[in-house]
Amino acid sequence: MPDMSASVSLAMTHLAPLAKEVDENKVTPGVLGFIVFAAMALAVWALMKSMSKHMGKVDFKESPEADDTSASGTTGKTSPAKG
Numbered sequence: 001m002p003d004m005s006a007s008v009s010l011a012m013t014h015l016a017p018l019a020k021e022v023d024e025n026k027v028t029p030g031v032l033g034f035i036v037f038a039a040m041a042l043a044v045w046a047l048m049k050s051m052s053k054h055m056g057k058v059d060f061k062e063s064p065e066a067d068d069t070s071a072s073g074t075t076g077k078t079s080p081a082k083g
Contacts, residue, residue, distance in 0.1 A: 029037075
């Protein structure tokens, strides 16, 4: 197996001049930042569209049986005490 430290050292010597070309006072996200932001925006849009579709299928009307049992206050079931 070749020595990894030698190849890393060689790679760093070739990349060091590229790092000096970057203006230290001006750093921008670039194309990769835009692609990541656009992908996240599309994902949020798709999730909101899906949620809207699913919420449209929900029926919020209560059944008459549920009204009768909640009005009398007795459902025949006991809930465990919290604490």
